[in-house]
Amino acid sequence: MATAQAFRRDLHRYPELGWQENRTADVIRRSLSELNIPWRPCANTGTVATLNPHSAGHHIALRGDMDALPIAEQSGKEWHSVVDGCMHACGHDGHSATLMATAHWLKHHENSLAGPVSLIFQPAEEGGHGAREMIADGALEGVDEIFGWHNWPAIPFGKIACPDGIIMSGNGTFRLIVTGRGGHASQPELCRDPILAASAITLNLQQIIARRLPPQRAAVVSVTSIDAPSGATIIPQKAIIGGSIRVPDQATRDQINQLITEISTSTAASYGVQCEVEITPRYHATINHASQAQRLRQCWQADFGTTAIETELPVPIMASEDFSYYLREIPGAFALVGAGEKGEQAYPCHSPHYDFNDNLIPLVTQLYARLVGATLPESSAA
Structure with missing residues (x-):
């Protein structure tokens, strides 16, 4: 010993x-x-x-x-x-x-x-x-x-x-690049705010586990970061969301990955911004x-x-x-x-x-x- x-x-x-x-x-x-x-x-x-x-x-x-x-x-x-x-x-x-x-x-x-x-x-x-x-x-x-x-x-x-x-569980990561139109904080009507959209995407992703998968299935979707550096009077051009998933099998992984893409892109569109989705599988x-x-x-x-x-x-x-x-x-x-x-x-x-x-x-x-x-x-x- x-x-x-x-x-x-x-x-x-x-x-x-x-x-x-x-x-x-x-x-x-x-x-x-x-x-x-x-x-x-x-x-x-x-x-x-x-x-x-x-x-x-x-x-x-x-x-x-x-x-x-x-x-x-x-x-x-x-x-x-x-x-x-x-x-x-x-x-x-x-x-x-x-x-x-x-x-x-x-x-x-x-x-x-x-x-x-x-x-x-x-x-x-x-x-x-x-x-x-x-x-x-x-x-x-x-x-x-x-x-x-x-x-x-x-x-x-x-x-x-x-x-x-x-x-x-198996795992994976995702990165969502939300691109809007930056500008002056006093003129939000001239901007397309990526922070607002990123916040909505984060909330909407919670429905994957809560409403789109059976409660008996062991899975997790976690947003772990939102990065949108800016100044106090500036609406930024871009926000980046990072996160992790945990899955029991490949079928659940495929379903979650598809839902992340659908929810993120459709939510972004409703806020007048674009969302690029990058999903990286890690371990089974x-x-x-x-x-x-x-x-x-x-x-x-x-x-x-x-x-x-x-x-x-x-x-x-x-x-x-x-x-x-x-x-x-x-x-x-x-x-x-x-x-x-x-x-x-x-x-x-x-x-x-x-x-x-x-x-x-x-x-x-x-x-x-x-x-x-x-x-x-x-x-x-x-």
Whole structure:
């Protein structure tokens, strides 16, 4: 635990954004080399290491992500980020440290493995499609199934959510460019106000979830910004609306995208302005394969009891994960592991006050060892 904790806190002090994880990759690769575990670069800053590589048995992959977020840290921890405006606000430092703790344990018990085990240290999960690029560079070659996890402060510590089927939503972003006719604030009749139109578009987009989709369908449309810089006496020429969608499937994505376009353009026309719609798909929903999800739950319960499965959390949660790319290629499962404890561990992911709960490292190391059929560590041995 102490070694993995130190490893995690070192990564935390030196966070790196997606596709910039050069120091992180160096630290990981040096550690793997010290353990005499063969590895190869994958998708530039990513790394794939393999234990028991020549076995003909079932090949399992375990994944940990590495990238940080553009957030200024306010946790006050001794190991706080030394990089201005960048921090590990989602716990990817902890995910990488847990995978390294697993590497350490599995290397010392390699002869107990029934088949090859690949350790996937992945860059650029936070919107950078890192999993897609790892797959393109061969990270899943020869792999039969894959498992991953994410710490989740909203779940009580030690419980997990790992349903059969969907666990996290798909997502996308939209950008609406509203162009009117700017002019003097004292002569609104000579202008076509893009701010007024943007405000109406924002309100009208709310009818998509409230009135155009069934209430049973898990979906979100959120306007997250309206940008129309101007002076106090100037009606601007342009306003730009930004937003995000969360969807459970492609059919819902297509329907929402169509409605965003229809509502935005028709509302703009009614205000005498134009609206250009740009919609960018990001990640698909993360959908577990039933057999692998059941096995992950059974492994967790074997160590932590039948009450260790979280049943109160509504799924899918509306956050998204590029682990979905792996699950569209091969069977596997993804779990949300409860990190929530009183006090500091109550902060959600992406908060400037967040810090990963180090007590999760031995628990998930134990889970990973059980999933690959290795000799099991004690919870304090990671």
